[in-house]
Amino acid sequence: MRAEIITIGDELLIxxxxxxxxxxxxxxxxxxxxxxxQITSVHDDREHIVAALNEAFNRADxxxxxxxxxxxxxxxxxxxxxxYFGTHLIEDASVRAHIEDLYKDRPDVLNRLTATxxxxxxxxxxxxxxxxSAPLMVFHKDDKLLACMPGVPYEMKIAMEEQILPYIxxxxxxxxxxxxxxxxxxxxxxxPESALAILLEDFENAMPAGLHLAYLxxxxxxxxxxxxxxxxxxAEMETYFDQLKTLTRDYMIADTxxxxxxxxxxxxxxxxxxxxxxxxxTGGSLASLLAKHPGSSAxxxxxxxxxxxxxxEHLLGVPSEMIKAHGVxxxxxxxxxxxxxxxxxxxxxxxxxxxxxxxTGGTPEKPVGTVWIAWATPSGTTAECFHLGKLxxxxxxxxxxxxxxxxxxxx
Amino acid sequence: MRAEIITIGDELLIxxxxxxxxxxxxxxxxxxxxxxxQITSVHDDREHIVAALNEAFNRADxxxxxxxxxxxxxxxxxxxxxxYFGTHLIEDASVRAHIEDLYKDRPDVLNRLTATxxxxxxxxxxxxxxxxSAPLMVFHKDDKLLACMPGVPYEMKIAMEEQILPYIxxxxxxxxxxxxxxxxxxxxxxxPESALAILLEDFENAMPAGLHLAYLxxxxxxxxxxxxxxxxxxAEMETYFDQLKTLTRDYMIADTxxxxxxxxxxxxxxxxxxxxxxxxxTGGSLASLLAKHPGSSAxxxxxxxxxxxxxxEHLLGVPSEMIKAHGVxxxxxxxxxxxxxxxxxxxxxxxxxxxxxxxTGGTPEKPVGTVWIAWATPSGTTAECFHLGKLxxxxxxxxxxxxxxxxxxxx
Numbered sequence: 001m002r003a004e005i006i007t008i009g010d011e012l013l014i015x016x017x018x019x020x021x022x023x024x025x026x027x028x029x030x031x032x033x034x035x036x037x038q039i040t041s042v043h044d045d046r047e048h049i050v051a052a053l054n055e056a057f058n059r060a061d062x063x064x065x066x067x068x069x070x071x072x073x074x075x076x077x078x079x080x081x082x083x084y085f086g087t088h089l090i091e092d093a094s095v096r097a098h099i100e101d102l103y104k105d106r107p108d109v110l111n112r113l114t115a116t117x118x119x120x121x122x123x124x125x126x127x128x129x130x131x132x133s134a135p136l137m138v139f140h141k142d143d144k145l146l147a148c149m150p151g152v153p154y155e156m157k158i159a160m161e162e163q164i165l166p167y168i169x170x171x172x173x174x175x176x177x178x179x180x181x182x183x184x185x186x187x188x189x190x191x192p193e194s195a196l197a198i199l200l201e202d203f204e205n206a207m208p209a210g211l212h213l214a215y216l217x218x219x220x221x222x223x224x225x226x227x228x229x230x231x232x233x234x235a236e237m238e239t240y241f242d243q244l245k246t247l248t249r250d251y252m253i254a255d256t257x258x259x260x261x262x263x264x265x266x267x268x269x270x271x272x273x274x275x276x277x278x279x280x281x282t283g284g285s286l287a288s289l290l291a292k293h294p295g296s297s298a299x300x301x302x303x304x305x306x307x308x309x310x311x312x313e314h315l316l317g318v319p320s321e322m323i324k325a326h327g328v329x330x331x332x333x334x335x336x337x338x339x340x341x342x343x344x345x346x347x348x349x350x351x352x353x354x355x356x357x358x359x360t361g362g363t364p365e366k367p368v369g370t371v372w373i374a375w376a377t378p379s380g381t382t383a384e385c386f387h388l389g390k391l392x393x394x395x396x397x398x399x400x401x402x403x404x405x406x407x408x409x410x411x
Numbered sequence: 412m413r414a415e416i417i418t419i420g421d422e423l424l425i426x427x428x429x430x431x432x433x434x435x436x437x438x439x440x441x442x443x444x445x446x447x448x449q450i451t452s453v454h455d456d457r458e459h460i461v462a463a464l465n466e467a468f469n470r471a472d473x474x475x476x477x478x479x480x481x482x483x484x485x486x487x488x489x490x491x492x493x494x495y496f497g498t499h500l501i502e503d504a505s506v507r508a509h510i511e512d513l514y515k516d517r518p519d520v521l522n523r524l525t526a527t528x529x530x531x532x533x534x535x536x537x538x539x540x541x542x543x544s545a546p547l548m549v550f551h552k553d554d555k556l557l558a559c560m561p562g563v564p565y566e567m568k569i570a571m572e573e574q575i576l577p578y579i580x581x582x583x584x585x586x587x588x589x590x591x592x593x594x595x596x597x598x599x600x601x602x603p604e605s606a607l608a609i610l611l612e613d614f615e616n617a618m619p620a621g622l623h624l625a626y627l628x629x630x631x632x633x634x635x636x637x638x639x640x641x642x643x644x645x646a647e648m649e650t651y652f653d654q655l656k657t658l659t660r661d662y663m664i665a666d667t668x669x670x671x672x673x674x675x676x677x678x679x680x681x682x683x684x685x686x687x688x689x690x691x692x693t694g695g696s697l698a699s700l701l702a703k704h705p706g707s708s709a710x711x712x713x714x715x716x717x718x719x720x721x722x723x724e725h726l727l728g729v730p731s732e733m734i735k736a737h738g739v740x741x742x743x744x745x746x747x748x749x750x751x752x753x754x755x756x757x758x759x760x761x762x763x764x765x766x767x768x769x770x771t772g773g774t775p776e777k778p779v780g781t782v783w784i785a786w787a788t789p790s791g792t793t794a795e796c797f798h799l800g801k802l803x804x805x806x807x808x809x810x811x812x813x814x815x816x817x818x819x820x821x822x
Contacts, residue, residue, distance in 0.1 A: 003447070008809070010623070010625055011625060011627050011636075012434070012437075012439065013437055013448070013449070013450065013478035014434070014437055014441050014447070014594060014638070015433075015434040015435060015437030015438030015439075015440075015441065015447075016434070016438075016596075016627060016634070016636065016668065017627065017629075018430075018431050018433075018434040018592075019429075019430060019433070019434070019450075020429050021425040022423075022426075022429075022431070022452070023423070023427070023428065023429040024426060025426070026424055026425055026426030027426030027427075028426075029426075030425050030426065036424045036425070036426075037454070037459075038424070038451065038459075038463075039424065039430075039450075039452035040424065040449065040451050040454060040455055041433070041451075042449055043448070044625075047446075048449075052449075055466070058641065070604060070628075071604065071605045071608060072604060072605070072626045072627065073605075073608065073615055074607040074623070074625045074626060075626075088507070091754060096485065106601075106603070108475050108603055108606050109603040110604055111603035111605055111609055112609070112777025113608050114603075114605040130802075131801075141500065147633070152628070152629075154800070154802045154804070154805045157802075159775070175781070176585055178641055182426075182526055183425060184483070185427075190517075192517070192519055192520040192525075192801075193481060193483060194482045194483070194520060194522055194525040195519050195520065195524075196483075197482060197484065197524050198523070200523055204484055206439070212421070212485070213484070213485060214421055214422060214455075214485045215481060215483045215485060215486075216422050216427060217481075217563070218563075222561065223427070225422075225425075225427065226711040227421070227425070229760055231552065234466070248473060255808075257427065261619065268509075276582035276666075276722075277476060277716075279695075282699075283550070283693035283698055283699075283701075283702025283703070283707070283711075284690075284696070284697070284699035284701075284702055284714055284716065285695070285699040285702075286695070287694055287695025287698065287699075287716045287718075288694055288695035288696040288698075288699050289692075290694075290695075291694025291695055291696075291716070291718055292694070292807075294769070294803055294805075295771075296694070296718075299719055300694075300718055300719075301718055301719035301721065301722055302522065302715070302718040302719055302722035302726075303695055303714070303716035303718075303719050304699075304713070304714070304715055304726065305688075305695065305698045305713045305714035305715075305716065305717075306713050307698075307702055307707075307708055307711055307712055307714075308685075308708065308712035308713055308756070309715035310712065310756060310757065311687075311712055311756055314755060314756065314777065315713075315715065315755060315756075326448075337514075343721055343724070344725060344726060345719070345721060345725065346652075346721065357576045357728045358705070359705050360705070360706075381684075385746070389542075389565070391565045391568075392543075392705055393565070393703075394565045396703075400417040411705075
């Protein structure tokens, strides 16, 4: 079973919005044994939407669209679909009741434009959008299916999980031979991508047809992904994945594709241990990674973001003479930061970062990209110096990954 | 002049990677008067890449691809392009010299797979990839152009700015009548999207053909964008934008589309004022927003991320009796947090957040999504309570926006 996504909206094509929906949808489709063949982003334009629909239906069994379902004039998806399927808009009583209930305390929202939201194409199957006013619409075309969702990410996610995917599974997948799509990912660090590929050359050459290996380098960590689209049994996949683990054992830091902060969180939670951070150049990014996932308050206690030196001195107790003598980007300062936050908050572990993210602030001795990271653990504090590139966002992202890799090795 | 982007890589279609490149590229294309018509994401698959190229060339003058240029076996873009243009790979001496120089201190990288990176299609124009090993390739097809870049975001960005865009401007745009694409954006808050559309109904109905108005709601702020693709003069655009500003004056918080933290940073820098944050539920996200942009150290001093209550007590001095009496998500606690961080760091302003991001932790009185935000300013400290939805990531993102909006109003 093959799907395509069409994302509709000028905002995607002028760069005002990053499409985060498609990656999330792709993962959910794969989990349900549906291959995502293509993602296409088109303008809020009648001809463009129709052309994309026709092309997608030529290639795929399931077409999912996001966007263009708001009550304002620039959103035209619903009207285009009426023409496309030769139908017209009718009032849907249950959508109306839902919207009136949703905004019962918001008379300013219950206006005549919002009222257009309960008009739906007559031939569409309407599913409930629990958290918004745009009804979810499903259209059947021969033995194929089109499902339309809002582009607002959290509305789309609830729509997909609670309505669209169960509907697809119960209608289209029920009678089809189901495909087991399997991805297995491990993560390595400390080896260049090309050297890793040479290490794995014999393995790759001996792989059976139907097994795919992909290299995904990002911020100093390479994710290695084995994929099978129904061709291999689970046991066969397991065997190949074990071989891959053995071959990469000197570099492997994780045998799942989960973000490192999730892997760390799981280890700390299982041991009832805790961590805190003291951040300079990462400016809160490390904290937001560690605090991002549900349940993180069980192991993550907090951070001092000491962006200005005064904060390093007053809240972390770093002696100003130490800063004067060695600079803020130095082994002594970063160790002091880690020890101080660990002692003050009373956690088992602490990480501290201090570096020059750029674009300014570099010197010949400490160019942009120079970063010190310290890890304070129950068995002592150690620090390492890294050179992480020239671009601010890259330096920040790589520092976070190095900090997490270093912690993982010390757990 | 019309362009399309083709992003190549299985990782995009199984949801392992979010495509952040396209939005960035779209913005750059628009700045250069090039309309981006469509974005298409395809697999690392020969037939799929060829089909996408053919379709894109049918619609556009410029086709940009990202991805599939690594030295590993899963990356096939270069080989597909050789077949597509009926050419073959030859060694490029200057690419070889560049790669040998790039990795002169890394003998582990200079292996036989990396050596395949200096093989390039004979008919391609090769541009330098200053920061990576994959050469940038440009192909001419009749009067159209194909440019191929790596998918790694920072390599792509440097390639686009330093090589690809200047090349396009000097070859294709030199002789064509240039189009002035103009977008003007303002931001409003405190009015529902549908009510805003009713407020602007007469304005929209009176707009000339060629002027487009788009509504982009996100995290409680609506960006209103006026666009013209060469049809209107700059003065005409200015007139319509002024009308829009007048009509939305009661809700407008900014007359640019810049992120709020950038607008705030510019104001603070111009006044030589500073800010710090104390974050509970936002867990460092607010800090990372304020610290994200170059030059932020001039106004942003730091944060205490008090994810655990012990941090609120020990580092922010919030009395444990206050927490016991009112809970951490309360007006008193959040004001105390803001006052404490402002006093300790000595900044002009401080923001504090405390809320229940979920999925657990809600109570009937304080359900998930309940958030208190306090703003400490030279003229006093005030706080507001918000209800920001049910989904963790949404609560965190909306809290950050509310915090910034509230600050902007108090500056």
